[in-house]
Amino acid sequence: MGNYKKTKKLLVAADLKDSAAFANEKERIRYISNNYSDMGIGETFKKFYGLEDDIKTSSKVDDVLEIKLGSCYIATVKEVNKHGILFDMPEVKDEIICKENFSGCIDAVHNYLLTHNNQLVFEVREHNRGQYVVSVINGMYKLWKNAIEEAIYKKNAIEVHIDSLTRGGYLCHTPITTLQEFTGKNYTHNVFIPGSSIVLNIENDFERWIDQDIYAIPQKFIERKGYIENSVVASRKLLLQLKGNINLYDIYNRHLLTQSEAFKSEPEHLKGHVTGIINSGKKTGVFVELDGMYITGLMPVDKMDLVNFKPGDEITVYPAEFEVKEGQEPFVTNKKGDIIRCNTRVVFGLVG
Secondary structure, three states, X not given: OOHHHHOOOOXXXXXXXXXXXXXXXXXXXXXXXXXXOOOOHHHHHHHHOOOOOOOOOOOOOOOXXXXXXXXXXXXXXXXXXXXXXXXXXXXXXXXXXXXXXXXHHHHHHXXXXXXXXXXXXXXXXXXXXXXXXXXXXXXXXXXXXHHHHHHHHHOOOEEEEEEEEEOOEEEEEEEOHHHHHHHOOOOEEEEEEEHHHOOOOOOOOHHHHOOOEEEEEEEEEEOOOOOOOOEEEEEHHHHHHHHHHHHHHHHXXXXXXXXXXXXXXXXXXXXXXXEEEEEXXXXXXXXXXXXXXXXXXXXXXXXXHHHHOOOOOEEEEEEEEEEEOOOOOOEEEOOOOOEEEEOEEEEEEEOO
């Protein structure tokens, strides 16, 4: 158990530098998402990095803010010139300057400032002779990374372009949206999708995904040999499973209607195709994936009849029953009605 459970205060960046604050990375991401996800960008950075209140309303305008190397802050832009960007933070007496060259995208920078209250996020890189040198690029990247970490926890999909096929999976990239919006240039981040995570069941033509734009759910950041930056490991299969759960929920509720005494009707007919065959001591049958619905279920078949089915065969089935884990509800939803857990699987019957 992480030490954060022993305190009731809102943890900030300084607290998270202690590796003992959380038992693992998943616990840290869950904490940040639960406690900061309802705040806007400006408020999040003020809370998380210990910034002052709004300059116009702060009761501590005359206080000196201690800036820490490696930390991120949000500040008002004082001037943009050929040497870089100057920042205005009344709490800081020393000059704050970003020396990164944005001359090639100056119009995009000015447009960004017009729509973001003339403020930017930056990371403090060094302090020399009364001057703080900061990096807007790093600040914007960290802002994007925080959004990806939230997507990991909430299982939100991101846009991914598949570049090439390598051992074990696909090398891909995704836009670093904060930097693209700020500069108008094409900033991207490495993404890796395991080959087993590209489709719901079994893929036989891995080449067909190269140069495709897809959506996938990020799962974690990892270090990859030969790359300067970390890669985001993502899964298209997980996204399809989540979509499948929604479709299965609808089929389940329609199935309940057909079982009701007050509403008698024929079982729902569903188009699909065979994805595999099982022939074991406990079960014999074929696995059927419903077309466009991302649902796979077992259709029991007599052992002698298995020869009549092969992977890829088109088939029409109906939901015969739903197997539910003992002692659990078929579906668990949150207050918004979103499905957060599926504890059931469909068993199909053959139509015709």
